[in-house]
Amino acid sequence: MNKKGFTLIELLIVIGILAILTAAVVIVLNPAELLKQSRDSQRMTDLDAMKNAIALFLADEKTFTANGSVVTGNCYVYPAGVALNCGGRHGAKTTTAVQSTVVTGGGWIPLNLTAISSGSPLSALPIDPTNNTTYFYSFSGDTTQLTFELDAFLESTKYASKMVNDGGNLNSATTGFYEVGNSPGLAI
Numbered sequence: 001m002n003k004k005g006f007t008l009i010e011l012l013i014v015i016g017i018l019a020i021l022t023a024a025v026v027i028v029l030n031p032a033e034l035l036k037q038s039r040d041s042q043r044m045t046d047l048d049a050m051k052n053a054i055a056l057f058l059a060d061e062k063t064f065t066a067n068g069s070v071v072t073g074n075c076y077v078y079p080a081g082v083a084l085n086c087g088g089r090h091g092a093k094t095t096t097a098v099q100s101t102v103v104t105g106g107g108w109i110p111l112n113l114t115a116i117s118s119g120s121p122l123s124a125l126p127i128d129p130t131n132n133t134t135y136f137y138s139f140s141g142d143t144t145q146l147t148f149e150l151d152a153f154l155e156s157t158k159y160a161s162k163m164v165n166d167g168g169n170l171n172s173a174t175t176g177f178y179e180v181g182n183s184p185g186l187a188i
Contacts, residue, residue, distance in 0.1 A: 036156035039129040043152045044178065046126035050150055051180045053113055053121045058146055060116045068111035070141040077138050078108040078127045089151040089170065089177055090140040090188060101125040109139045128152060140188045149181035149188040
């Protein structure tokens with residue numbers, strides 16, 4: 001009698017090897033960290049796009065007030081109704097929260113980007129992929145100096161150094177922010 005098949009011990013060994021390989025893959029790839037990196041990548045792309053749009057607006061309009069309503073001393077954020085103090089990002093500025101992503105001046109960045117002679121480079125103002133009281137975008141501008149700053153908090157360990165090396169004044173890998181803009185030292 002010749003019976004073909006696997007013994008219980010052989011099956012247990014294969015299952016054990018598969019369990020070890022699965023654990024190794026999860027440890028090496030770390031799906032949670034990959035999701036954080038993905039969100040951080042989106043944050044950096046969004047801030048760069050907004051920075052370029054605002055720089056175009058300033059180059060074309062040469063003011064924050066002709067086709068916008070930026071107030072020096074204010075910090076602008078998206079989530080309306082959320083008690084935010086801009087998270088300490090822009091000093092002791094007054095928080096203005098607007099739940100709109102329009103680029104016609106009524107969005108959370110109060111600039112009419114459609115006034116740019118070549119048209120708005122953004123179809124809508126982006127919002128943070130997580131968008132809660134920790135992870136949100138903020139904007140502050142100085143109407144006299146025509147400087148501005150956009151901030152976001154990065155969550156992945158891979159991009160933590162970006163918060164330190166972005167040239168801004170809030171440069172800690174744990175309590176700092178990713179800062180972009182045209183303000184010297186990004187200290188608005």
